[in-house]
Amino acid sequence: MDITELTVHELQEKLKNKELSSLDITKAYVDRMNEKEKDVQAFVTTLEEEALEQAKKIDEEINKGEATGEFAGIPIGIKDNICTKGVKTTCSSRMLENFVSPYDATVVEKLNNEKMINLGKLNMDEFAMGGSTEYSYFKKTRNPWNLNKVPGGSSGGSAAAVASGMVPWALGSDTGGSIRQPASFCGVVGLKPTYGLVSRYGLVAFASSLDQIGPITKDVYDSAMLLNIIAGHDERDTTSKEVEKVDYTKYLKDNVKGLKIGVPKEFFGEGINEEVKASLEKAIETYKELGAEVEEFSLDIAKYSLATYYIIACAEASSNLGRFDGIRYGYRAKDFKDLKDLYRKSRSEGFGPEVKRRIILGTYVLSSGYYDAYYKKAQQVRTLVMNEFNKAFQKYDVLLTPTSPTVAFDIGSKSNNPLEMYLADICTVSVNIGGLPGISIPCGLDKEGMPIGMQLIGNKFQEGTILNAAYTFEQKTKFRENYKPTFRKGEE
Amino acid sequence: MAREDYEVVIGLEVHAELATKTKIFCSCPTSFGAAPNTHICPICTAMPGTLPVLNEKVVEYAVRAGLATDCTISQDSKNDRKNYFYPDLPKAYQISQYDKPLCEHGKIEIDSSTGRKTIGITRIHIEEDAGKLNHDEFGRGSLVDLNRAGVPLIEIVSEPDLRSSEEVDLYLRKLKSILEYIEVSDCKMQEGSLRADVNVSIRKKGAKEYGTRTEMKNMNSFRSITRAIEYEIDRQVDVIDNGGVVEQETLRWDEVSGKTFSMRDKEDAQDYRYFPDPDLVAIKLSDEYIENIKKSLPELPESRKQRYLTEYHLSEKDANIITSSKYLSDLFEEASKICNNPKAVNNWIISDISRILNETEMEPVAIPFDSKQLAKLVMLIDKGTISSSIAKKVLVEMFEHPRDPEDIIDEKGWVQISDEGAIRDVVSKVLENNSQSVADYKAGKEKALGYLVGQAMKETRGKANPQMLNKMFKEELK
Incomplete structure (x- = not known):
C-alpha cells in the first residue's frame, strides 16, 4: 500500500481502525516530499521536522484517547497567502520573503482545532496574481503530469502538491479561478465556495470582493470533508454569511437523475481547444446517461465578465497592496533619500512585474476622471452578470463548462504575454463575479496525456448540489483510478 | 481696498x-x-x-x-x-x-x-x-x-x-x-x-x-x-x-x-x-433604531438655557456662558441643588471660575473639584464661616491643590473671626489708631467708615466678619 496514494477519507478510516498511525502517514508524505519536491517545486516552506514531531504527539494523544478530532493527525498543505502564526507567510513575494504572521487565519485555527498537521506552505503566483505560478518570486512549480508544463495558478503549488502525492489535500484561494484552473491542469479536484461561506480573515487580500479560500483534493469526497471544516460564519469577517452548518458529505448521493444541467454555449466558443471541447462533450453524454437533463442555453453577459473581473480585481488589489510600504514589516529598500524614495524603491524592488502591472491598472481605473468609465461601469456589469446567473438558476440546478479553454501550457510560453494569460481565466472569472460556488474535476486527458477539467457551477450556497454532481461523475468515470501523473520531463 | x-x-x-x-x-x-x-x-x-x-x-x-x-x-x-x-x-x-x-x-x-x-x-x-x-x-x-x-x-x-x-x-x-x-x-x-x-x-x-x-x-x-x-x-x-x-x-x-x-x-x-x-x-x-436613539438624547444646551432663564432667572448672558459647557452646566445645577443658592453658584462660575479657566486655558471638564465641593464653598460663606474675600482664596487653592474647602480653611487658619470679643478688640484698636477718620465720620463723611472697616480687615488679614465689623463700628461711633 502506498499511503500517499490514499485519499483523506481512506486515511481517516485507517487511522480510526489503527491500521496506520499519524506518524506512518506523516512520514510517508515527508518521504514523498523528499522524493518529488526537487522535480515539482511546490513548496515555499516545508515543515518536515515539525510535522513529524507533531504526529508523534498526536499519536500519543490518540492512544490516550485525548485527541478526539475527526481529522487529528491528518497532514495538509496550505497556500502561502494564508496566515500561519510562527511560520512564514510569503505570498511568494520578495515583499514578504521573511514575513511571519503574528496570528493564524480563521481557517488555520479550524485546522488546528482538528489537530491537523501542517506539512508546509505552498507556492503560488505572487499575491495570487497569475494563472501559472510562474510569477512566484521564489520558484516555478512544475506540473506533475509533465514537468515542462505549468501547474496553473495561482494555487499551482497546492494543486501540484496534491497531484504528486506530497500532501493528501491542501488549501488554496480563488479570486478568478485560482483554485479551479490549477486543479484542472493538475488533474485534481478544486472547489471555490460561495463568496461568504468561508472566512477570509487571515487570507492576504488580493481582491476582497472576490477572494475565497477552498479545498484542493484528490477526490470529491475529500473536498466535501475539507469544506465541512473550513465553512462557517466568522465574526472577524463581516462579509462571511450566517448559514446553517451542514455536512456536505451527506449530499454525495451518487445520483443525478433529474438534475437539470445548463450548458452555456458561450463557454464553448472561440478560443477553446478542440480536445477540451470534445472531452466536455463526452462528459455531457455521461451525465445524460446518468439520467441528468442537459440543455444548452445562452449566457450572453459572460463575454463581459473577463473585462469586469480585471477592472474590479485590479482596483481592489491596488488598494489592498498599499499596506506593503516598507514601514512596519516586509521588504524595505536599503538606501533611500526620503520617505517617497523609501516607498518607491521598496515597492519597486519588493513587487514583481505582474503585481506592479495590476496595481497600475487598478490605480488607473479608480483615479478621478476614470472611475465612472471603468470601476463604476464594471460594478454595473457585475450586477447584470449576477442577474443573468439568477435567471439561469431558475431553470437549472448546475451549469457545466470547461474549467479552462486549454490544458496546461509550457512553462515560459505565456509569461511574457499578460493578455494571453488573462484570457486563460475566461471560464472561471464569471463565477467569482457572481459570488457563486464552482468546482473543477478531471474529465479526461488530451493526446499528450495532460488532464482536462470540467467546471460545475452552482447557485449561491448550493455547494451540496455541485458536489453531488461532481461525485456522481467521478464515481462513474474513475479518473483517479485510471490515470496517474507521470512526472515525465517532456520533449526538450 | x-x-x-x-x-x-x-x-x-x-x-x-x-x-x-x-x-x-x-x-x-x-x-x-x-x-x-x-x-x-x-x-x-x-x-x-x-x-x-x-x-x-x-x-x-x-x-x-x-x-x-x-x-x-x-x-x-x-x-x-x-x-x-x-x-x-x-x-x-x-x-x-x-x-x-x-x-x-x-x-x-x-x-x-x-x-x-x-x-x-x-x-x-x-x-x-x-x-x-x-x-x-x-x-x-x-x-x-x-x-x-x-x-x-x-x-x-x-x-x-x-x-x-x-x-x-x-x-x-x-x-x-x-x-x-x-x-x-x-x-x-x-x-x-x-x-x-x-x-x-x-x-x-x-x-x-x-x-x-x-x-x-x-x-x-x-x-x-x-x-x-x-x-x-x-x-x-x-x-x-x-x-x-x-x-x-x-x-x-x-x-x-x-x-x-x-x-x-x-x-x-x-x-x-x-x-x-x-x-x-x-x-x-x-x-x-433611529427613533430609539432620538428618544435617548439628553436635554441639549439650547433647551437648558431656556430653562435657566425661567427656572433660575439667570441673565441671557450668564445662561449662555454656563450652558456652553455641559460640565459647567452640570456643575451649576448640581451645586445649586446642594447649597440651594443658585445665584451664588452662578456668580462663582461666571466670575472667578471662568476667569481662572481663561487664564490657565483650562477646559471646564478639567476643573479639579466637583459640584459638592463648590456647593460647600458657597455654604461656608452663607453660614459666615468665611468671608467672600477669603472664599476667593479658597477657590484658587481648590484649583491648585484640590481638596475640600473646609480642609483648606482649617489648614490655612482662614476661619472667619466672628467672636464678638475678638472683633471688639480689633475695632477698639483701629479706632484708637485712626482718630482722624473717626473725626471725619462724625463730621458726616460716611466714606470714613469703609476705611475703618478696611483697616480692621487688614489687621485680621481678611478674616474678620465684615458684617459684624460694620455693625460694631457703627455702634462705637454713635
Whole structure:
C-alpha cells in the first residue's frame, strides 16, 4: 500500500481502525516530499521536522484517547497567502520573503482545532496574481503530469502538491479561478465556495470582493470533508454569511437523475481547444446517461465578465497592496533619500512585474476622471452578470463548462504575454463575479496525456448540489483510478 | 481696498474623536496617553490578511451627533476607502465615508453680536483616525506610534456660512457643547480629540462667486483658530490688493510667529481614489433604531438655557456662558441643588471660575473639584464661616491643590473671626489708631467708615466678619 496514494477519507478510516498511525502517514508524505519536491517545486516552506514531531504527539494523544478530532493527525498543505502564526507567510513575494504572521487565519485555527498537521506552505503566483505560478518570486512549480508544463495558478503549488502525492489535500484561494484552473491542469479536484461561506480573515487580500479560500483534493469526497471544516460564519469577517452548518458529505448521493444541467454555449466558443471541447462533450453524454437533463442555453453577459473581473480585481488589489510600504514589516529598500524614495524603491524592488502591472491598472481605473468609465461601469456589469446567473438558476440546478479553454501550457510560453494569460481565466472569472460556488474535476486527458477539467457551477450556497454532481461523475468515470501523473520531463 | 470692502467666507471641517471604549474596527482601547504602540493589534497595524469589523457604537454615536444637529439620518450608508500613503496610515487607506455619509443637511444656531444665525451642517460622517509620527530623540528619524490608528472620528462639515472669526468661535463652542452634552466625545482640544480644518476665502462685498479658499489643517485651540483666521484674512486682502491671486493651498499655522505657511504645492494634489470598502457591508439603519436613539438624547444646551432663564432667572448672558459647557452646566445645577443658592453658584462660575479657566486655558471638564465641593464653598460663606474675600482664596487653592474647602480653611487658619470679643478688640484698636477718620465720620463723611472697616480687615488679614465689623463700628461711633 502506498499511503500517499490514499485519499483523506481512506486515511481517516485507517487511522480510526489503527491500521496506520499519524506518524506512518506523516512520514510517508515527508518521504514523498523528499522524493518529488526537487522535480515539482511546490513548496515555499516545508515543515518536515515539525510535522513529524507533531504526529508523534498526536499519536500519543490518540492512544490516550485525548485527541478526539475527526481529522487529528491528518497532514495538509496550505497556500502561502494564508496566515500561519510562527511560520512564514510569503505570498511568494520578495515583499514578504521573511514575513511571519503574528496570528493564524480563521481557517488555520479550524485546522488546528482538528489537530491537523501542517506539512508546509505552498507556492503560488505572487499575491495570487497569475494563472501559472510562474510569477512566484521564489520558484516555478512544475506540473506533475509533465514537468515542462505549468501547474496553473495561482494555487499551482497546492494543486501540484496534491497531484504528486506530497500532501493528501491542501488549501488554496480563488479570486478568478485560482483554485479551479490549477486543479484542472493538475488533474485534481478544486472547489471555490460561495463568496461568504468561508472566512477570509487571515487570507492576504488580493481582491476582497472576490477572494475565497477552498479545498484542493484528490477526490470529491475529500473536498466535501475539507469544506465541512473550513465553512462557517466568522465574526472577524463581516462579509462571511450566517448559514446553517451542514455536512456536505451527506449530499454525495451518487445520483443525478433529474438534475437539470445548463450548458452555456458561450463557454464553448472561440478560443477553446478542440480536445477540451470534445472531452466536455463526452462528459455531457455521461451525465445524460446518468439520467441528468442537459440543455444548452445562452449566457450572453459572460463575454463581459473577463473585462469586469480585471477592472474590479485590479482596483481592489491596488488598494489592498498599499499596506506593503516598507514601514512596519516586509521588504524595505536599503538606501533611500526620503520617505517617497523609501516607498518607491521598496515597492519597486519588493513587487514583481505582474503585481506592479495590476496595481497600475487598478490605480488607473479608480483615479478621478476614470472611475465612472471603468470601476463604476464594471460594478454595473457585475450586477447584470449576477442577474443573468439568477435567471439561469431558475431553470437549472448546475451549469457545466470547461474549467479552462486549454490544458496546461509550457512553462515560459505565456509569461511574457499578460493578455494571453488573462484570457486563460475566461471560464472561471464569471463565477467569482457572481459570488457563486464552482468546482473543477478531471474529465479526461488530451493526446499528450495532460488532464482536462470540467467546471460545475452552482447557485449561491448550493455547494451540496455541485458536489453531488461532481461525485456522481467521478464515481462513474474513475479518473483517479485510471490515470496517474507521470512526472515525465517532456520533449526538450 | 480696505478689509471692510471684503466679505469673509469660512467653512469648517471639525474632527471629533468619539468616546467609545474600543477602536472603530478592532477591540483595542481608545484611551489617550498610553506608551507608544501598546494599544495595537494585527488589525489596526494592518497586518496582511486582517479585516475590519465596524464597531456599532460608532454608528450610534454618529447618529446621536446627527440628530443633535438636526441632520437627516441616512438609512443606507457605507464605508469607503480613501487611499494615500503616509507612515501613520498603516493600510495606506483610511476607511471613511465618501458619497453616502451617515448624516446630512443639519444646522446649528449661534448667537453672535449681530444676532441669531443658522449655520448649515453639510454632513457628518464616520472615519478612523491615523497614528502619530514622533521624532526620535536621538535624531535617527521618525517613529510611528499607532495607538491612535483606528480611533473613531466623526467629521462634521459645515456649509460656508461663517463670516468672521467671531462666528467661527461661537460655532465651534456651540458644536463642542452639543457633542459634550450628548456624550459622544470628550472634546479635549489639547489632546487633539476635537480639531478643525478651517477653509477661508474672501470676496468683494456683493460678489456672487466665492473667492479661492485656503485650508488650515488640524487647529486645536480656540485662540489659534481666531488668530489664524484674522491673519489669513489680512494676508488674502493684501494679496488681492496688490494685484495677486490667492492660491488654493493647504497652510500650516505657526503659533509662535503668528503666521501661516504653505504646506504642499499643487503638484502634490492628491487623488484619493475613493471606492466602497469591499471588506465591509452596507450600514442599514431601521426607523426604529433611529427613533430609539432620538428618544435617548439628553436635554441639549439650547433647551437648558431656556430653562435657566425661567427656572433660575439667570441673565441671557450668564445662561449662555454656563450652558456652553455641559460640565459647567452640570456643575451649576448640581451645586445649586446642594447649597440651594443658585445665584451664588452662578456668580462663582461666571466670575472667578471662568476667569481662572481663561487664564490657565483650562477646559471646564478639567476643573479639579466637583459640584459638592463648590456647593460647600458657597455654604461656608452663607453660614459666615468665611468671608467672600477669603472664599476667593479658597477657590484658587481648590484649583491648585484640590481638596475640600473646609480642609483648606482649617489648614490655612482662614476661619472667619466672628467672636464678638475678638472683633471688639480689633475695632477698639483701629479706632484708637485712626482718630482722624473717626473725626471725619462724625463730621458726616460716611466714606470714613469703609476705611475703618478696611483697616480692621487688614489687621485680621481678611478674616474678620465684615458684617459684624460694620455693625460694631457703627455702634462705637454713635
